[in-house]
Amino acid sequence: MRIAVLTVASAARRAHLERQREVLAAVAPGVVRVEVLLDAAVPDGIRDAEVHTLHVPPGPHGLRVGAGRNAAAAAAIAEGAELLVFLDVDCLPGSELIERYTDAAAAHPDALLAGPVTYLASVQRPGVADLPFVTRPHRARPALPAGATRVAEPGEYDLFWSLSFAATPATWERLGGFHDAYEGYGAEDTDLAWTARTRGVPLVWTGGADAYHQWHPVSSPPWQHLDDILRNGAAFHRRWGVWPMAGWLEAFAAAGAIERRGDAWVRAPRA
Incomplete structure (x- = not known):
């Protein structure tokens, strides 16, 4: 199976991108790699000769992550x-991420596949051999x-996130990619x-397709x-009739x- 790993990036995450490249080269040297740079201009020296590089500049309201992923696909x-x-x-990527997604795609070719993600602490800089021990x-x-x-229950679709997921081209085309309103x-990702x-596209939780989120301030x-x-919540509401990110909205309101x-x-009026 010819496999492509797709990443959108910006200059602000350059160090994370370079680390991801190193690990991908170690655990999945045979994959096609596509990177989409989202800054207004492509930063000097960021291109990798081994990678297909695209450029999707920001829109008037910020980085176009969904459009970048669509272009990569x-x-x-x-x-x-x-x-x-x-x-x-x-x-x-964990050492088995590609293998587990490949196996899951063979068993569920019409599904959106989602693997687990570990959040690394600020002091953690694991090597490839260390990753299983920090999972x-x-x-x-x-x-x-x-x-x-496991096929997700209908109520579990809200748990999907776009940090790590996979799909066959046929499934991706059935989804139509990310909506361009955001x-x-x-x-x-909720959209x-x-x-x-x-x-009617199943969401399938995929065990062992582990990814490791590098720390950054939040x-x-x-x-x-x-x-x-x-703004994006309002766009979602127009499409689906409900507001996403309810917990954050309630915290802002509080x-x-x-x-x-x-x-x-x-926004509340200011005094």
Whole structure:
């Protein structure tokens, strides 16, 4: 099976991208690699001669992550890829990630496949041989034994995230890719999952397809993304009739930053 690993990246994550390249070269040297750079201009020296590199510049409201992944998928399919593995730039692939996604795709060719993700601590810089010993999958999502798969229940589609997932080209085309309404942070992965559920595409939890999220500073709720969350949340509401990211919206509201007006969330007036 011809496999492509697809990553979108920006200059802000250059160190994470370079580390991902190193690990991918060690654990999956035979895959096709497609990277999409999302900055307004391609940073000097960031291209890798072994990688198909594309450029999708930002829109008026921020980085176009979904559009970048769509471009990567189209390029990989044009190269003859038979399995698309989407790996966030922050994530390192486990040694069995490609094998487990490949096996799961053979058993569930019409499914959206999702493996577990371990969040590394700030001090952790594991080598390839160390990764099995730091595996601690995020507890909010199913983590099955290696080699096991399970079709998600309808209510579990909200648990899908785009840090690590895979699909055959036929499934990807059935989904239609990421919706282009989203720019900046938030909602595009939930939108893809809801599209899958609406179109009858199974979401399959894939044991052993472990990825490892490299540490970077975060805030909870993510104040730096407040306007993105309001804008993308409104776009999601227009498509699906509900607001995503409810926990963050409630936290912003509790802090007095936003308020509900009818069916909308808006910034609260300032004194």
